[in-house]
Amino acid sequence: MTDQLKNEYDVVVAGGGAAGLSGALMLGRARRSVLVIDAGTPRNAPAEAVHGFLSRDGINPAELLKTGRAEIEGYGGQVVPGEAVAAAREGERFSVTLADGRQVFARRLLVTTGLVDELPEVAGLRERWGHDVLHCPYCHGWEVRDQALGVLGGGPMALHQTLLLRQWSADVTLFSHTAAPPSGDEAEQLAARSIKVVPGEVESLEIVDDHLTGVRLHDGTVVARQALLVATRLMARSALLTTLGLETTAHPMGVGEYIASDEAGLTAVPGVWVAGNVTDLIAQVSGAVAGGAFAGAAINADLITEDTRLAVETHRERNHD
Structure with missing residues (x-):
C-alpha cells in the first residue's frame, strides 16, 4: 500500500490502534474512502498478548494490528505511518495536518488516539510495565494466578482493585504507599478476605533475572512479590482534539481525563467522532x-444523510430548470 496521500477522503482516522482500525474496517466495507494515520505508539505495546478477546485470546498486540491493517487495505482503505498534529474545519470539510507537514482533507474525522498511562514515581515500575507490573486483572490476572501478588495503593481505586485481585490469588498484599492504611469497614473487608496491608511508602521494585521478586519500602523492608497491580492515571491523548476546541473531562471515578462523546462517539464538534480509550478510559481491546x-x-450514516440532502438539492435544481 502506498504512502502517497490523496487530497481528500470521506473519513480520516487519527490513530491506528484497535479502535481506529475497527472504525476504518467498517467504513471501508461501506465503500467509503478512508485514511488511517498511525503514530505507531499503541498503549499495549509492552504486553506480550491480548487477553479476553473472543477468538483472539493470546494474540500478540502487534500481530493483531498487522492483521487489521491488511483487512482494511483489502477493502481499499489506506494506512500510513505518521502523526496527526492539528485539524481545523474549512467550510464543509476538515483539514488534517501531519507532523511532517503533509495535509489532507476529510468530510469527517474519527479520532482514536488512545491514552497515556501516568505511572507513580516508583523506581522499576516503568521497566516492568506490561510484564509483571500490571494494570488490569481481567487482562492479565489469569497469567499471574496463585502467585504472590501486590497492589500499589494511593489512588481512589485501591480498595476495589485489591478486593478484585483476590479472585486470582489467595496471597494478596496491599501496599498503602502514599495513602493512610485502610480503617473501619475497609480494613474489615480486607481482613475478612485474608489480604495483608503493608503501611509505608514504596521506594522501588526488586528485580532479579528480569523478574519482579519484591517491593522495597523507604525503610528498607522488602516484601516478596511476583507481580504488582498498579493504578495509573489515565490521560486521553487529546492534543489533536484540542486544536478543534475540545477539552478533556474528569472521569467520575477519579481515574483520569477523557474526551466526552455521545453513545456513538460523536463529540461536541459536529463531524468529529472519537472511539477507544480516548473517550472510554477503561475499555479493553475488545471494547475498543x-x-x-x-x-x-x-459516521457512514451521517454521510448518507448528507449525500441524500445534496442529491435532493441537485434533483430539485434539475426539475426547476
Missing part, C-alpha cells in the same frame, strides 16, 4: 474494537 465499529457505522 466495538466502539470503533459503532463510530464507523454512525
Whole structure:
C-alpha cells in the first residue's frame, strides 16, 4: 500500500490502534474512502498478548494490528505511518495536518488516539510495565494466578482493585504507599478476605533475572512479590482534539481525563467522532474494537444523510430548470 496521500477522503482516522482500525474496517466495507494515520505508539505495546478477546485470546498486540491493517487495505482503505498534529474545519470539510507537514482533507474525522498511562514515581515500575507490573486483572490476572501478588495503593481505586485481585490469588498484599492504611469497614473487608496491608511508602521494585521478586519500602523492608497491580492515571491523548476546541473531562471515578462523546462517539464538534480509550478510559481491546465499529457505522450514516440532502438539492435544481 502506498504512502502517497490523496487530497481528500470521506473519513480520516487519527490513530491506528484497535479502535481506529475497527472504525476504518467498517467504513471501508461501506465503500467509503478512508485514511488511517498511525503514530505507531499503541498503549499495549509492552504486553506480550491480548487477553479476553473472543477468538483472539493470546494474540500478540502487534500481530493483531498487522492483521487489521491488511483487512482494511483489502477493502481499499489506506494506512500510513505518521502523526496527526492539528485539524481545523474549512467550510464543509476538515483539514488534517501531519507532523511532517503533509495535509489532507476529510468530510469527517474519527479520532482514536488512545491514552497515556501516568505511572507513580516508583523506581522499576516503568521497566516492568506490561510484564509483571500490571494494570488490569481481567487482562492479565489469569497469567499471574496463585502467585504472590501486590497492589500499589494511593489512588481512589485501591480498595476495589485489591478486593478484585483476590479472585486470582489467595496471597494478596496491599501496599498503602502514599495513602493512610485502610480503617473501619475497609480494613474489615480486607481482613475478612485474608489480604495483608503493608503501611509505608514504596521506594522501588526488586528485580532479579528480569523478574519482579519484591517491593522495597523507604525503610528498607522488602516484601516478596511476583507481580504488582498498579493504578495509573489515565490521560486521553487529546492534543489533536484540542486544536478543534475540545477539552478533556474528569472521569467520575477519579481515574483520569477523557474526551466526552455521545453513545456513538460523536463529540461536541459536529463531524468529529472519537472511539477507544480516548473517550472510554477503561475499555479493553475488545471494547475498543466495538466502539470503533459503532463510530464507523454512525459516521457512514451521517454521510448518507448528507449525500441524500445534496442529491435532493441537485434533483430539485434539475426539475426547476
